[in-house]
Amino acid sequence: MKILMKSVDMIFSSSKDGIITPLRFRLSEDGEESRIVKIDRIIDRKEEKLAGNPMLVFTLQSTIDGVERIFEMKYEVNSFKWYLYKM
């Protein structure tokens, strides 16, 4: 997996217990039309607090171009931003 750290638009759900679940995001690659990627499976979720900055790190699985891919996304709690971290 390569580090991309690309900010993306995300639709996610937040349960009444405060559990955040990413659902689908918009991936726009340079020069290409953006497309929607649906999250098929959450493989792992963990919290990190590097530099005192809390982030939720998800290991996810989606089907992109007919290929099942595993990648990592980060949710930065302070800025409410989602990033495609590694793919």
Next chain:
Amino acid sequence: MSSYGSGERTILHVDVNSAFLSWEAAYRLQHGASLDLREIPSVVGGDRESRRGIVLAKSIPAKKFGIKTGEVLWQARSKCPNLVVVPPDYSLYLQCSNALMELLSQYTPLLERYSVDECFLDITHSLRGRSPLTIAREISQRIKNELGFTVNIGISNNKLLAKMASELEKPDKIHTMFPSEIPEKMWPLQVNELFMVGRRTAAKLNMLNIFTIGQLANASPKFLTAHFKSYGKLLNQFAWGIDDSPVNPYASEAKGIGNSTTTPFDVDNEREALLYLLSLVETASSRLRRANLMAGVVSVSIRKTDLSFSSHQRRLPVPTDNTESLFKAASALFKELWDGSPLRHLGVAFSSLCSDGFYQISLFDEGRILKNKNLDASIDAIRTHFGSTALIRGSFVNSGIPPLTGGVMDGFPVMAKPALKGGYR
């Protein structure tokens, strides 16, 4: 009474290695940077646009080029042309410092934040059968894994020795400096390495043929008192590792909060000068509020174009953290101080700080305390959430003066304070 030799307390001193740089590096790695600033010649340095920026922190590879903290940036660049310079981000540093404090507070309630990147822990009653070294190792490992930076930890029976221990070999090391180890570990060090010995004292001691801490320890106290008065006695005690100051969790972290700026052009009219002052007060007062402190004394300093420096200060009738009241005090001081000659540097500082837990109502209050407090809180909240320039004062529009200036240290001194808390007599 001294705790020397009693061995009763167990004190840790935790010191972040190249704090600003490590924090910047950890933050960048978290955001996907491929390069670790700590592994290349890099510095955190003042304002990029300003020629007057200085090195605030350096990486170990940068140190190998002879780059020193406090050096002017162009000088550092001339020593290492490929030097990576990153601008400082004080809110990030405060965030890192707070995260560090939060982690450390899981080990003991007796925790004293000594500066933004240093603190003392009294773990005497928190050992729970474990050795201090085990706890220090766990702390160091957790900080590395969870927060992404490294620390030096010094272990001893008092604050002075714990601090001296953590200053030994760096980075990412744990050292002990128990009283029995003083002759071996502390005495061979140069006298300027001793806590409380600055450059001038060191030079004076060298003149007296005292070059190492050991020589200082073995100098006659009478001789030292003759040259340094009561300070001489203190120096001698320090050289013997004597210190009984307590770890004080309630010590106010900041002695003062200040802000200053060198103006890009010479300021020669009152309106512009006051606008600069206001923009300095804006940032400094919001830092005051964030640290839950109020200021009892306001001081204003100016530097003229001929580099002459002057300052003026006054105690407020009642401590406050309100931007408007603080600015009012600062502008009154400025008007008394300024003779109209062009200025190139302005500064504001708040001191005699106290907790904002209560407010002493005075007969002369302007009757809008609560409203002002709420206004300040709303402005702070908007700026935190939407960026510092999301809400600015109308007077800054088209003035060419930044509505908020400065940013040095959110409530905590960058450098260690000149004296250990607890007081020496």
